[in-house]
Amino acid sequence: MEGLSASQFALVYNSFSFGIATFAAATLFFWFGRSQVSHYYRTALTVTGLVTFIAFYHYWRIFNSWTEAYQVADGAVVATGIEFNRAYRYVDWLLTVPLLLVELILVMRLSREETVSKSLKLGGAAALMILLGYPGEVAVGIGSTRMIFGVLSMIPFLYIVFTLYTSLGAAIERQPESVRGLVRLARNLTVISWFFYPVVYFLPFIVRMSGGTSIATIELGYTIADITAKAVFGLVIYSIAVRKSEAEGAHA
Amino acid sequence: MEGLSASQFALVYNSFSFGIATFAAATLFFWFGRSQVSHYYRTALTVTGLVTFIAFYHYWRIFNSWTEAYQVADGAVVATGIEFNRAYRYVDWLLTVPLLLVELILVMRLSREETVSKSLKLGGAAALMILLGYPGEVAVGIGSTRMIFGVLSMIPFLYIVFTLYTSLGAAIERQPESVRGLVRLARNLTVISWFFYPVVYFLPFIVRMSGGTSIATIELGYTIADITAKAVFGLVIYSIAVRKSEAEGAHA
Numbered sequence: 001m002e003g004l005s006a007s008q009f010a011l012v013y014n015s016f017s018f019g020i021a022t023f024a025a026a027t028l029f030f031w032f033g034r035s036q037v038s039h040y041y042r043t044a045l046t047v048t049g050l051v052t053f054i055a056f057y058h059y060w061r062i063f064n065s066w067t068e069a070y071q072v073a074d075g076a077v078v079a080t081g082i083e084f085n086r087a088y089r090y091v092d093w094l095l096t097v098p099l100l101l102v103e104l105i106l107v108m109r110l111s112r113e114e115t116v117s118k119s120l121k122l123g124g125a126a127a128l129m130i131l132l133g134y135p136g137e138v139a140v141g142i143g144s145t146r147m148i149f150g151v152l153s154m155i156p157f158l159y160i161v162f163t164l165y166t167s168l169g170a171a172i173e174r175q176p177e178s179v180r181g182l183v184r185l186a187r188n189l190t191v192i193s194w195f196f197y198p199v200v201y202f203l204p205f206i207v208r209m210s211g212g213t214s215i216a217t218i219e220l221g222y223t224i225a226d227i228t229a230k231a232v233f234g235l236v237i238y239s240i241a242v243r244k245s246e247a248e249g250a251h252a
Numbered sequence: 253m254e255g256l257s258a259s260q261f262a263l264v265y266n267s268f269s270f271g272i273a274t275f276a277a278a279t280l281f282f283w284f285g286r287s288q289v290s291h292y293y294r295t296a297l298t299v300t301g302l303v304t305f306i307a308f309y310h311y312w313r314i315f316n317s318w319t320e321a322y323q324v325a326d327g328a329v330v331a332t333g334i335e336f337n338r339a340y341r342y343v344d345w346l347l348t349v350p351l352l353l354v355e356l357i358l359v360m361r362l363s364r365e366e367t368v369s370k371s372l373k374l375g376g377a378a379a380l381m382i383l384l385g386y387p388g389e390v391a392v393g394i395g396s397t398r399m400i401f402g403v404l405s406m407i408p409f410l411y412i413v414f415t416l417y418t419s420l421g422a423a424i425e426r427q428p429e430s431v432r433g434l435v436r437l438a439r440n441l442t443v444i445s446w447f448f449y450p451v452v453y454f455l456p457f458i459v460r461m462s463g464g465t466s467i468a469t470i471e472l473g474y475t476i477a478d479i480t481a482k483a484v485f486g487l488v489i490y491s492i493a494v495r496k497s498e499a500e501g502a503h504a
């Protein structure tokens with residue numbers, strides 16, 4: 001098996017550290033931003049910051065797990081025997097993915113009934129999606145367990161994508177014109193960045209994934225997808241909250 | 253190869269610790285300062301503090317990496333075999349350099365369209381500049397990889413400098429007279445402190461850079477350049493925000 005090269009190890013190492021710094025900075029930005037928006041949108045920014053805060057915590061853990069799993073000596077990377085804990089990502093997603101949908105719903109400022117019912121449905125489906133993926137991810141080898149749970153996990157995934165373009169899509173089209181484009185962008189950013197995850201999950205069925213190149217590609221890809229889905233997405237949520245606050249004449 | 257002397261090791265060690273303290277203190281100063289300016293300038297100070305916060309994090313990592321890379325015993329400095337991770341600087345710059353340009357744009361209080369478009373253009377060019385520098389920095393030895401990526405990285409660098417004196421320069425000349433000098437100073441400080449980085453990057457092509465003297469000079473120089481470009485620059489941004497708040501009659 002082709003091992004991890006020193007530069008692949010360093011690239012992943014540096015991208016994890018980048019993730020820690022990005023999520024910490026994003027969290028503080030969103031929480032400081034609470035005072036820049038009217039009180040209707042403060043909970044949306046609280047949750048937006050919670051998502052990046054939870055990701056900050058997990059990237060810290062992932063970074064430490066990565067440094068424990070490998071040793072670099074004289075330019076060669078050697079596995080220490082301690083396994084890199086990929087499952088931290090599932091623990092992270094179980095909390096953050098439902099919250100991402102909740103922040104989108106909150107910033108839309110729907111009626112209380114709609115907010116609660118859509119949050120429960122979409123958030124519940126998101127939690128179910130992650131829970132179903134977990135047994136497949138931790139199963140030994142690339143076999144039927146991974147396939148079965150992957151397929152089961154796709155059911156809530158497709159339900160969420162469907163809802164984002166049908167019933168939530170209709171609510172998006174009722175948003176004030178000044179922010180409608182941004183709310184659509186937030187919705188599309190979610191769907192696009194999320195597609196990376198099932199692709200990585202099912203990829204081992206198509207190509208051999210044990211080499212250093214695939215490990216580095218997967219970890220770098222996850223990091224970019226996480227930053228897009230949480231920090232960049234959060235910036236769009238923040239922009240929507242600021243614009244709506246201004247349009248509604250609330251002083252910041 | 254001439255090694256690192258004990259006093260060179262200590263000088264770099266102490267300058268990194270100085271960096272940690274400076275960036276932590278600067279961060280708190282800028283965030284406390286948010287309540288001293290009108291709400292138009294709070295986001296600028298939030299971002300100013302984020303830049304120094306991110307630098308604080310990376311100097312903490314750089315300090316630890318430095319102490320892991322060398323051991324001092326009986327007045328002699330011995331490399332431990334763990335490589336000093338110079339790439340932390342690139343990870344830092346990838347986040348902070350775009351944000352530095354964003355804080356300058358924010359404190360100018362341009363129209364929303366101009367703020368967004370200039371932030372995306374200049375911030376994007378800055379990110380591209382750092383991303384292109386990284387492969388050259390981590391490449392083994394001083395060869396064509398370092399040269400090619402260095403030259404590529406200079407394209408967005410020169411674009412930024414050009415923009416700071418042309419289209420952004422024109423916007424600077426439209427700033428209120430009471431702060432115009434300070435905004436020019438912030439712009440000039442950026443460009444002057446930034447020139448240190450390509451100089452260090454290309455220096456190995458001209459002089460032999462492996463000895464202790466050059467390692468110490470580079471690390472000390474980077475630290476001084478970082479403090480100037482982030483903390484001192486941030487103080488200028490803070491002064492602009494305070495003056496504009498007062499001139500616009502907003503009570504602090």
